[in-house]
Amino acid sequence: MIDHNKKINIECRTKKEMKASALVYILVIMSAVTVILVSTIQYVASQIKYGFYEAYREESLQISEAGIYFYRWYLAHEIEGKTAQQIKDFWETGNPYGVDSPYEIEYKDPQGAGIGKFSISVTPPESYSTIVVVESTGWTYKNPDSQRVVKVRFRRPSWSEYAVLSDVEGSYIRFGDGTEIFGPLHANGGIHFDGVAHNTISSSTSTYYDSDFDVEAWKDGVWTAWPGEYNTNMSSDVFLGGKDYPVPSKDFDNLMGDLAVMKQEAIDNSTYFDNSRRGRHIILKTDGTFDIRKVRNYNSIFKNITRYAGSWQNYPIPDNGVIFVEDNIWLEGKVDGKKITIVAADLIGGGSPNIFIEHDIEYTNYDGTDIIGIIAEKDIEIIRDSENDLRIDGALVAQNGRVGRDYYSLKKYWWGWGYCPCGQTSCEDHRDTITVFGSIATSERYGFAWGDTCPRSTGYATRNLLYDNNLLYFPPPYFPTGTEYSLDLWEEL
Structure with missing residues (x-):
């Protein structure tokens, strides 16, 4: 003869165990989803952050290149039409930008707002050389640590080339x-x-x-x-x-x-x-x-x-x-x-x-x-x-x-x-x-x-x-x- 009360206890215990197992499964699934979701959010956030970082770096590069073209413009206005001696005097006694110390200029957007700076350092030509080496470092105000440095060599054409x-x-x-x-x-x-x-x-x-x-x-x-x-x-x-x-x-x-x-x-x-x-x-x-x-x-x-x-x-x-x-x-x-x-x-x-x-x-x-x-x-x-x-x-x-x-x-x-x-x-x-x-x-x-x-x-x-x-x-x-x-x-x- 089966004990009716014992049977009821077994059934109740089984239902509780099933509920507990389901809860464990749910918690495991929720944990996995949470991990995936958090990872996804972190990845998206890192990508957004990296995108901004790359955007700032690209902007810094453009600012750096702007410094190079500024210096080319500067040389054209300082040297055009001058004799060899006058050009030599310019480099030796004319206090050219960027030679003794870096020369900084603020870089502005088309609306006139400053968005960064470039700093120019110049290695002047050796005696009677036609070579000028210019380094331009550019950065943005939003991310000043993301600097880009461009180095160029300028040369004047000669009859001897x-x-x-x-x-x-x-x-x-x-x-x-x-x-x-x-x-x-x-x-x-x-x-x-x-x-x-x-x-x-x-x-x-x-x-x-x-x-x-x-x-x-x-x-x-x-x-x-x-x-x-x-x-x-x-x-x-x-x-x-x-x-x-x-x-x-x-x-x-x-x-x-x-x-x-x-x-x-x-x-x-x-x-x-x-x-x-x-x-x-x-x-x-x-x-x-x-x-x-x-x-x-x-x-x-x-x-x-x-x-x-x-x-x-x-x-x-x-x-x-x-x-x-x-x-x-x-x-x-x-x-x-x-x-x-x-x-x-x-x-x-x-x-x-x-x-x-x-x-x-x-x-x-x-x-x-x-x-x-x-x-x-x-x-x-x-x-x-x-x-x-x-x-x-x-x-x-x-x-x-x-x-x-x-x-x-x-x-x-x-x-x-x-x-x-x-x-x-x-x-x-x-x-x-x-x-x-x-x-x-x-x-x-x-x-x-x-x-x-x-x-x-x-x-x-x-x-x-x-x-x-x-x-x-x-x-x-x-x-x-x-x-x-x-x-x-x-x-x-």
Whole structure:
């Protein structure tokens, strides 16, 4: 017989246990939901917070970049139209913003409300460098700890940043087979290029008329006579760095003002020499000095010195300075640890002097320690008796003339000088190799070799034009540069 009361107790206990189990399940589920909900809320909150953080960081970056563009605007207004000396004075004595201490400016939104600041710190250019390094730190008032720092390098363009730069506007320039160029090449006129170019060749004209006897036709601004633009003699494509035309022209007319500054610098350092006699012979020396002597006479055809006046004198090469001769210069020698610009120009009024080169002009160091600028108001002429293997280290500028070598296949007749007869090779002029390590800027048509219909050739069979990358950032002292700073490198720190 079943105990009825006991049965009732068992049923009650079972119901209680079921209720307790259900409650446990509910609590577990609620706990899980709570954990998930709290985690979700925390995640959403963190994402919102991160979103604000990123928004503030992006705003800080924009403020930092605004500081960079402010400084570029500031430089344009302070430097535009000034000479090399005036720009140098600005950096040394003009108290430029951000050099001695950071320069801060409040950044405002379009409604004029301040939302943050940028702080600018500037590393000024080294002596006669074109590089300015600017660091701009930006932050917002809402989150001042979220700073962004941008570092940029500004650079002024220089005449020395081309392997070859030619004016020849309305005309053209020609580079023959055997010419190899390492570095950019630009001409304001047309370019006939039959060598090998390892960098971009650009012209300021879209088409031009090539009047050379073996062409006599309209051509593109940059072109080659090689079929398929492949030089079979040099086993290479002609335009390895590509072509670009038309592009804006380069102005050769602004150089005269820079020459006046160079002359005054030479006067101040006792390295100015007047226009007495026919010019000066200058020999650069590795002991930090140069020898100089007056030239009484020279051969007007072959350009070699025939007679001196006076004795040799010796002067120290000025550091980051100028040697200025108001007449012709015969230049040779080697420097060691010197940066110097050598100028032949007549600013008094009377002639346009030349610079004549017979022997090597060399650096001892090729890491930017040695830099030579060679500027002639007229021509930079490689004379007839030049070395068979000639090397010229430096940045060459012929303001109103050309960098090159004359047609020296000449013979003296009873009535004077004339070209060698066709087929007579005894008086033809041949040289092996010329190497220019640096840059060439020439107003008129360049050329170290010639040929004609005879056929009769003269000059250097191999022409190596090697660009010195150090000139991009460290042009020779007082060398002509642009006054507008361009952005050369950008990075976030």
